[in-house]
Amino acid sequence: MSLQQQVNELEARVRQLESAGRIRALVTRYMQLCDQLDAATPLDELAGLFTEDALWEGKGARYAASFGGWRGRAAIADMFRGYMRTPAHFALNVHFLCSEHIEVDADARHAQASWVMLQTSTFASGASHLNAAQLQLALREDAGQWRIAHFQTHNLFSRPTGAWNDAAELPVPAAHLS
Numbered sequence: 191m192s193l194q195q196q197v198n199e200l201e202a203r204v205r206q207l208e209s210a211g212r213i214r215a216l217v218t219r220y221m222q223l224c225d226q227l228d229a230a231t232p233l234d235e236l237a238g239l240f241t242e243d244a245l246w247e248g249k250g251a252r253y254a255a256s257f258g259g260w261r262g263r264a265a266i267a268d269m270f271r272g273y274m275r276t277p278a279h280f281a282l283n284v285h286f287l288c289s290e291h292i293e294v295d296a297d298a299r300h301a302q303a304s305w306v307m308l309q310t311s312t313f314a315s316g317a318s319h320l321n322a323a324q325l326q327l328a329l330r331e332d333a334g335q336w337r338i339a340h341f342q343t344h345n346l347f348s349r350p351t352g353a354w355n356d357a358a359e360l361p362v363p364a365a366h367l368s
Contacts, residue, residue: 200281202296202298203297206294206298208298209298209301209331209336210292210293210294212336213256213292213294213301213303213327213329213336213346214290214292216239216329216336216337216338217268217273217303217305217324217327218288218340219239220236220239220338221285221287223235223236223239224282224285225284225285226283227270227272227273227274227278227283228275228276228277228278228280229274229276229278229309231270231273231274233267233270233274236270236305236352237263237264237266237267237270238263238337239252239337239338240263240266240337240338240341241263241330241337241338241339242262242333242341242349243261243262243263243339244261244262244263244337244338244339244340244341245257245259245260245261245262245339245340245341246257246261246266246268246269246338246341246342246346247260247340247341247342247343248342248343248345249342249343249344249345250344252348253323253343253344253345257269257343258274269365272355274283276313277284277314279313279314280311280312280313281312281313281314282310282311282312282313282355283310283315284309284310284311285307285308285310286307286308286309286310287305287325288305288306288308288309288334289304289305289306289308290303290322291303291304291305292303298331299330300328300329300330300331300332301328301329301330301332301336302309302326302327302328302329303325303326303327303329304323304324304325304326304327305322305324305325306322306323306324306346307324307325308320308321308322308352309311309321309322309323309325311356312353316351316353317350318350318351318352318354319348319349319350319351320347320349320350321345321348322345322346322347322348323343323344323345323346324343324344324345324346325331325341325343326340326342327342327346328339328340334354355364
């Protein structure tokens with residue numbers, strides 16, 4: 191392999207690694223915005239994380255019935271707009287992601303990614319819920335920015351729970367620093 195071929199190969203690998211980092215940042219920002227979804231959420235920023243022709247869909251019996259599917263950035267924005275109210279739909283909403291897998295195509299313009307998501311929520315009503323889902327995303331570079339082209343969330347389990355935030359003291363050792 192020539193020196194130029196080695197350089198080209200390294201440049202391609204760097205582009206793929208940088209793309210994976212940008213995708214990770216994109217999905218992190220999406221989750222941050224969903225965690226604070228209320229009337230003050232920057233809807234243009236949230237919708238801008240998706241391509242113009244994106245598809246957002248709930249999969250499986252539970253999520254298909256609860257969320258359905260939304261095609262196009264404007265329709266996805268309308269779906270999120272339904273959560274943007276006062277008082278906020280979520281009094282507490284925290285998404286945890288794990289089991290990440292990101293595959294960036296050789297062209298560094300398309301990618302497939304997946305995560306397992308755990309969501310802890312308390313609603314304005316005071317009820318709390320625990321959900322786990324498998325996320326499958328197709329992403330693409332669009333106008334110099336990575337965006338979500340297809341977002342699928344497939345419910346793994348869901349259940350109501352007690353309150354997440356309790357005033358009980360934390361069980362820590364009695365010794366304290368002075």
